[in-house]
Amino acid sequence: MYNASGQLNKTLLVEQFAPLVKRIAYHLMVRLPASVQVDDLIQNGMMGLLEAAGRFDNDFGAQFETYAGQRIRGAMLDGLRENDWMPRQLRKDMRRVEVMINKLEQSSGKPPSERELAEALGMELSDYQRVLTEAKGHQLVYLEDIVVEDGGDFLERHVVGEADGNPLTQIESDDTKRALVAAIDTLPEREKIVMALYYEQELNLREIGEVLGVTESRVCQLHSQAITRVRAKMMGSAPAKSTANAAGKSK
Numbered sequence: 001m002y003n004a005s006g007q008l009n010k011t012l013l014v015e016q017f018a019p020l021v022k023r024i025a026y027h028l029m030v031r032l033p034a035s036v037q038v039d040d041l042i043q044n045g046m047m048g049l050l051e052a053a054g055r056f057d058n059d060f061g062a063q064f065e066t067y068a069g070q071r072i073r074g075a076m077l078d079g080l081r082e083n084d085w086m087p088r089q090l091r092k093d094m095r096r097v098e099v100m101i102n103k104l105e106q107s108s109g110k111p112p113s114e115r116e117l118a119e120a121l122g123m124e125l126s127d128y129q130r131v132l133t134e135a136k137g138h139q140l141v142y143l144e145d146i147v148v149e150d151g152g153d154f155l156e157r158h159v160v161g162e163a164d165g166n167p168l169t170q171i172e173s174d175d176t177k178r179a180l181v182a183a184i185d186t187l188p189e190r191e192k193i194v195m196a197l198y199y200e201q202e203l204n205l206r207e208i209g210e211v212l213g214v215t216e217s218r219v220c221q222l223h224s225q226a227i228t229r230v231r232a233k234m235m236g237s238a239p240a241k242s243t244a245n246a247a248g249k250s251k
Contacts, residue, residue: 010053014046017068021045024072030205031136031223032080041076048075094135096121098232111188111229132224133217183233191226194219 025041052071056064100120104112118128197203205219
């Protein structure tokens with residue numbers, strides 16, 4: 001992996017980890033609508049891999065695969081965001097759902113059921129579930145939606161063993177992780193199982209459906225609902241976090 005002068009061979013790195021790009025792309029495709037082409041994800045991912053090979057520094061203290069995986073996913077998500085592939089009305093509908101989740105949770109103290117959400121939104125349950133199915137991809141949680149940053153590269157500031165070792169950055173990163181874990185812990189049991197099977201066990205939607213005894217389409221709805229709840233919970237805490245950030249940086 002190193003050349004004669006003891007430096008990392010960037011070409012070999014890219015060749016060795018090219019399959020990682022495809023693996024991440026196909027895993028991400030499960031959460032995206034049919035209009036998104038896997039080849040576009042792979043192309044953006046390869047750009048992320050090339051950038052990772054150029055930027056990687058052994059002093060980071062992180063394995064290259066971990067660092068490259070972050071860069072690859074980031075490049076794919078950036079490409080999706082730039083193309084703005086989600087229909088505006090659907091994006092608007094999902095924002096309404098997130099707001100209603102927060103509202104109902106604050107009034108009842110528990111996560112609302114799909115039927116309760118549908119009724120509160122003035123929709124038939126079947127129509128609400130159809131929106132969940134169509135919302136594949138709104139499930140992507142952008143950290144910029146959760147934490148207010150003052151510019152710069154997020155990965156450079158949060159990668160393990162970052163060069164500047166900024167304690168405030170580390171605290172903010174840990175707070176975000178804790179908030180995400182807490183948000184997932186509040187999910188209804190079935191949605192929590194879907195999250196665990198998909199993200200921890202890396203099962204696809206068909207396999208999860210077989211475990212739960214439901215259709216792949218229903219798993220897609222449960223997954224969309226779970227991520228929408230997480231987004232609502234995380235963004236519901238964003239103002240307080242932003243205030244904390246501003247206060248910390250003003251000292």
